Amino acid sequence: MLKEYDCWFQKRTITPSINVPQTVISLHDGLVSAQALKEFVSGIERLLEFKPKVQKKFEEEKSAIFLGLIAGMKLPVFEKGNLCAENCCKSKHTDSFIIKVTNSQIFIAGQNENGLLYGVFRFLSLLALGSLKEGFELCESPVSQLRMINHWDNFDGTIERGYAGNSLFYKNGQFDYDDKRIEDYARLLASTGINRVSINNVNVRHKAKLLITKEYLSRAGKLAAIFRRFGIRLFLSINFGAPWSLGKLPTADPLDSSVAQWWKERAALIYKYIPDLAGFLVKADSEGEPGPFQYNRTHADGANMLAKAVEPFGGEIVWRCFVYNCQQDWRDHNFDRARAAYDHFKPLDGAFDKNVILQIKFGPYDFQVREPVTPLFGDLTKTRHVMELQITQEYTGHQIDLCYLPWLWQDIMNFDTARGEKSRIMDLLAPYKEGQSNIEGFSAVVNVGLDNNWTGHTLAQANLYGYGRMAWNPSLTANEIAKEWTILSFGHAQPSAQKIENILLNSYPAYEKYNAPFGVCFMVTPNSHYGPNIEGYEFSRWGTYHRADKDAIGIDRTPSGTGYTSQYSQKNAALFADPQTCPENMILFFHRLRYDFVMKNGETLLQNIYDNHFEGYEQASAMMEEWESLKDLIESEVYESVLSRFQRQIANAREWRDQINTYFYRKTGICDVKGRKIFD
């Protein structure tokens, strides 16, 4: 019986492909190690229907499962000369683990306690997937150091861009959570490798400003304690204006000594309640939030001041690079919002303290269905930074439409910054090293809420799972992750596993096709960001225009236009600036093209727009049909809930198809060459 709530931890009795001993020998005591042991025991119960005996006493020859730290595990398999173990022990990669299976013994050992926990979860996954066999040996290190979840949860219980019910943490201006649910949530996150969670909206407004006061900190401390058992440390989002809004100082100027002192004292208070707090997450000077610009200071001034406040406690500042002019005039063709991240932050490379990490959105806009990777990546060599993704489906269908995001993330990971050798995003993932353009990890707004299935759309659980997996290892493919998730969630049974995997893999291409064409972006309903509104942002202050007229559409971002392409490496700049070499899926992000521009398939741009929109709708319909073919194979509650979302998706896809096609038909008067119906 499939339980939506249980996600990829379904109770499902399997026939193990290896011999699993009845005894666990637990070799390390520690908070997270103890949790790892608990997870192991309950995982075995869940999958194999027996409860392993636990013993602390070391017995080298015993047929048992050995859980512990690599350094503490004096066993032959970990001896010198075993390359796998040596790499794990000695590498700078924290959180790594080793799994080794012999005919009578199983070893799961972590480089640290987190590593042990991750090893346990991976072992249980592999067991459920049926991937283990005698002699199996796996040593894994996470490529990213920072694998972070952002919550945009408000204290009133709502979630900004949340599509799965209200907040897990807050209600009516207070912390209000169910310990059991938080524990289950922490398990979901830790099982995919997440090690950091920011617990409140980056827009710190109303009561959320009080989070850094005693009353709220004591509750935050209790929340931190639950996550701590799973190796997850919290971040708090703070309001840069707090010294005056909360502290009643006359200013929040980061260079004012009383402001710096205020933050130091505040940090000391906060760390009393959450001694292992990871630090602060800050959105400053963007979309109405206060920041250093108000005082004619740089973002480095602002971030460094805060960094010094948390530095004595081992804290870090994660500083969002989402800063742009949001009061733009659509009449102005010179200003280009896409340039903002690079223009603001490239000149500050090297100006940030060593406990500041920049959090840079993957694209220059705002989590659009298709936009290029920001040119900052590959070009910051003296500043710690991570990439921000978005798991919650703000622009990708609100968890009504199915949109399997690892499909997009895979493209991002493969993007080649073309600065030096091995310069794909996935190649740059590594701990910070001055002079190298390493990316330290990932951050992403999560897609969960109080809905029983966590994510609104049950299949959107795959995005939560996929984010953690890809943050751990960005070279995992969308296919690999889909297969893993499907089997863990729905079991091995055919044809459902294969069909669900197919549905996932088809979902992103379908959504992209019926959405704004060829990376032109922002043809979406203002504010809500669901459904089409082709000119919804066309005359607004947000700087996201397509300027479609009767002949052409798009923004010229080449050197003859806004010059955005020149922010890229020479090779990429050339690639993007030429419509003949620019990747077609984002050609309208870089170019203003006539509708009769001939695309690679020999058809015009206009005809390609028509084709995509007819096809996108067809593909969405096909997904639903494929789902309907599973009616008798899937637990009915899950089947019906997903089906009802598909029905809404079809309606949405139809609006996208028809509105987009009609819009361009009205503009051009040119019919579909294949004679399909375009409404006038």
Added chain:
Amino acid sequence: MLKEYDCWFQKRTITPSINVPQTVISLHDGLVSAQALKEFVSGIERLLEFKPKVQKKFEEEKSAIFLGLIAGMKLPVFEKGNLCAENCCKSKHTDSFIIKVTNSQIFIAGQNENGLLYGVFRFLSLLALGSLKEGFELCESPVSQLRMINHWDNFDGTIERGYAGNSLFYKNGQFDYDDKRIEDYARLLASTGINRVSINNVNVRHKAKLLITKEYLSRAGKLAAIFRRFGIRLFLSINFGAPWSLGKLPTADPLDSSVAQWWKERAALIYKYIPDLAGFLVKADSEGEPGPFQYNRTHADGANMLAKAVEPFGGEIVWRCFVYNCQQDWRDHNFDRARAAYDHFKPLDGAFDKNVILQIKFGPYDFQVREPVTPLFGDLTKTRHVMELQITQEYTGHQIDLCYLPWLWQDIMNFDTARGEKSRIMDLLAPYKEGQSNIEGFSAVVNVGLDNNWTGHTLAQANLYGYGRMAWNPSLTANEIAKEWTILSFGHAQPSAQKIENILLNSYPAYEKYNAPFGVCFMVTPNSHYGPNIEGYEFSRWGTYHRADKDAIGIDRTPSGTGYTSQYSQKNAALFADPQTCPENMILFFHRLRYDFVMKNGETLLQNIYDNHFEGYEQASAMMEEWESLKDLIESEVYESVLSRFQRQIANAREWRDQINTYFYRKTGICDVKGRKIFD
């Protein structure tokens, strides 16, 4: 010192143009008569700085002001043979009054108590305006019987489409009002002739459903008592679904006897608390409100059932005719929302009980800046009905932009329904008579709130004033009303009076010019209805499309299109169906025209659109400049508050101008023939 709060009751010492005796002889005792006396005494104090002595004893020869009822006033001036008095006494027009000024006596007499009150207010106005002289005689009857204000106030204190602060009546789910403020409000209304007020939003949701329960009725009764002194009776908006939502019956079917019984008992309860309640105002089957359609009943079934419930208490049902398909598909060119009022209600003519009054919006859409008068007017001969206007500036600038509405209303009053002789709207205003297409009066959503100046924009007070005046006498011109209001509010001083009058009179044409062109409607921001959004409603469910393409714009509503024109009289149908005779200010409401259609001025439609939008902005700017020229002549608080609104209006007008012009330029590629800047 001008006080915004005092509106057209400014304290301002004048030199009277007549001899005003020191004594008032008050000849009638009654609640409203007593209020009339109070108003007279305070009015004289306000304008002439003395307090008249009041006596009850009749002294025929005394130099005095005589206040009373016509029937009770045995004076030579009211004797038989005096045509004016006879008309007033004998006519069916209730609420009429006579004013007569001799060298030593002044007579103010009402056909009833309300008439006396209206006579007092009129006398005071005329005194302030300087229009009285010895021998002056005026006998006036209101042309409309029902002169009603609608409040769209919600119990949480917000006002739907309110732009002047929160509700005068409610806060936090409860009645919460200041008696003094309500009295001042009732005075403002009664002084212009208003005799009915509905006190809650026609969308009866949340706590407002409890208005017809004991707890709330007792507070409503106290509110009614304040209005009662000013001759104003209350309506309550009710929710048609109350029998089941409140009464827990299984249905709200109007033909179900238990439902009818429920409403009878409920009416009895309500009238215990408000014995002179005018009745219920009902919005049914529209925009999500419940109604008879849910039970396959007609609107006559629904209204008549309620009518029978209030009939024993002298109550009436005012039933809104705002019923249309609000789930329309933009792809469907056959359905036409404009047809809805006529299609729904013409077949029901004669089916309504005699205490049902239909409230019909003036136009077929929804209070647009320019739309034709609904064809129902002039064509209902067996059904009581009134016309609904909108004082609150939902589509006309939110009381940020100045938009003097009597300008529009004057056009409506002059609209000729062309069914029989004397068939202009203003000619049809008369009490109901079967077989005639009389209109009994007006209803309108008000523009007031808790703002100190009542209406947000101080000059929007003119709309509140103008509505009452025009409801009383629809043949008053916009100019006449502007002059009256300006002098009463700002005094006679030149040049300010003349300039303010000019500003008012220029405001509507300016707003119309920079808005959606030529009656095409709904190019406004969805939901908020402020500012341009040219395709904001183009693909929505509301049925209000313009379908602009590269060659043409508008909906063909002639017989070759949706046939809407055929709902009019033969003469009007022909007039509107021919683009050569159709009034140009609404030509795009009736026709789909090519941009190169040649208008009466010899220019193309497109060029006329450009011209209007350049001119509308220029005129808005000129209004602000004219206001700025009054800087030293107007009390600075008022000057600055109005100036800041003008500044916002200019910004809005600029957006309208540029977005509309750019939109059509992008569609056509055709430049302005005068070479003015259109942004691309």
